[in-house]
Amino acid sequence: MALMNFLKPKNQLEEGGRTSAPVLRDTGEPEQNCPNCHKDIPLSRLLANHMVCPCGHHFRMKARQRILMITDRSSFREMYASVKADNPLDFPGYTEKVETIRTASSENEAVVCGTAAIDGRKCAIFAMEASFMMGSMGSAVGEKITSLFEYAAEYRLPVIGFTVSGGARMQEGLLSLMQMAKTSAAVKRHSDAGLLYVAVLTDPTTGGVTASFAMEADIILAEPGATVGFAGARVIEQTTKSALPDGFQKSEFVLAHGFIDSIVPRSGQRNCLSEILKMHEGGQSDE
C-alpha cells in the first residue's frame, strides 16, 4: 500500500509544475525540499539512498548514477559518447543553448549508452538525462538509441532503457520527429530477432519518447509517481477545458489503465531487472 502515498496528496507532486527540480538550499549542508512530504532532506542522505526521500518520493537521478546503481561494478562500457547534435535548422539560439547545457551537465547529449552486466549477465543499456534539455530527443539521441538497438541485435544482447523526456526536441524540427520512426524501426528489428527489451519509465516520460521507444518494450516498468503520458497536462486542460482526474498521468494511473507492467521503486530495480534478465536467458529466438 506504500504506493498509495503517491496518489493520496492530490497532485502535490505537480505543484510548481511537473518538471520542477527541487531547489538546493544552502543551510550549512545542502538540502533538498521534498515536494511530497515538504521536509528538507540533507543531500548526502538522498545521495546515499539513490535520491529517494524517506517518505518514498523519487527525485530525479542522473543517467550515470542510474547506470552505476543498476549494473555490476566497473562493468559499464560507454558507447557513442562523442555523438553531438549540430544545429541542422540554424534554429535561433539552439547552438548557444546546447553549448551552455553541455558545459553545465558535463554530457554531450541527453542519453548515455553502452554495455554493462547485471549480476554477470551482459546487456545493452541506455539512460536518458533529464538535465540535458529535459531529455528531449533530437538527431543525436535518435542516432545513439538506434545504434544501440542495432548493436544489441547484432550481438544478441537484451536492452535495458531508462527513459526521461519532455518529448521531441523542437529546435531540430522534423529531423527530431523522424527519430521517433527511426528508433521504433530499430526496436522492431531487435524485437523480431527474438531479443528482450525492458524499459523503465522515470519522471517525466512524455511526448515523442512515450509515443516511440518508451512504449515499445516487452516489459515496461515505471518508477512510483512518475509522470507518463503523451500530451502535456496543461495542453489537455486547455483543449478539453475540464479538470484532470486525480493522479492523472502518474505511473499508478497508467498501470491501472493497462499500459505498463509494474511499478518498481528504485530500491528494487536492480533485483527486478536481474530477475528479468535471468528468466530470459537462453530462451531467446529460434535461431
Added chain:
Amino acid sequence: MSDPAYKRVRLARDKDRPTGLDYIRHIFDGFMELHGDRRYGDDPAIVGGIARLGELPVTVIAIEKGHTAKERTFRNFGAPNPEGYRKALRLMKQAEKFGRPVICFIDTSGAYCGIGAEERGQGQAIAENLMEMSALRVPVISVLIGEGGSGGALALAVADRVWMLQNAVYSVISPEGCASILWKDAAKAEKAAESLRLTAEDAQRFGIIERILPEKDLGRPEFYAAIRTLLSEEINELNHDPERTEHRYERFRRIGVSAVTKESL
C-alpha cells in the same frame, strides 16, 4: 520559397482545402469503408477501407477533418484518438495479409490531446504504428495533404514514399506551441514557423519527403487524375523492389545522421 512559412501554415489549415475523403472519392473506385479498431471503438477522425486504384485493390486510410461545422465536430477536427491509429494499423495488417498496397492521406493538427485519449494509450497507439509500419511487407505511400502535425501525422507516415502537397506543412510542433514554449509568446508563431522549417521544400531538402505535388489544379478532376497516375506508377515500382522493406528501414535510418557530429575519440 518566397512565401513566408506562416502563410503556408494558413493555407494548410484552410477550411476549403480538399479533405481526406475528397481524395478517396476522386482517386479511387468502389471505396468500401471498414470501421472500428476491434478493441474499443470507431474513430471518425480516421477513415479507412478497401478500394481500387485503377484495377488494383488497395487499402486506403485518411485522416478526415470534415468541411461543414457539423462534419468538423463529428470528425473531431481531424484529431485522432488512439482508436483511430489502432483502426489504421488493423487495416494495414489486413492489407499485408492480402498483399494490398497501403495509401494514407494525412491532415491533422496532431493526435487528440484528451483525458480519454491518454487513458486509452495515445502514446502507445502511435508507438505501435511506428514500429509495425516500419516492417510492413506491402508498399506504403503516405501523402500529406494539409497539416502534418507531429507524432499524430507520423503515425501514418512510416512509408516507402512520403509526398506533400505544395502548401502542406509537416512539423514536430505547431508554430504557436513552439512560440509559446520557447518565447512565451504565441504571437511569435510566424518566427517559429520560419525556424521550424516546416514547408514541403524544407522537408524535401532534409530528405524527409520524396515528392512535392503542385496545387495549380487543387480539387479539380485533373488534380486527382495526376495523383492517381503517380500513385499507380509508384506502386508498380515499389512492387518490383524485393528489398522494399529493407529500403524503408534505410530511408528512416539515415535521417538525422548528417545532423550529428561524431568526434573520433
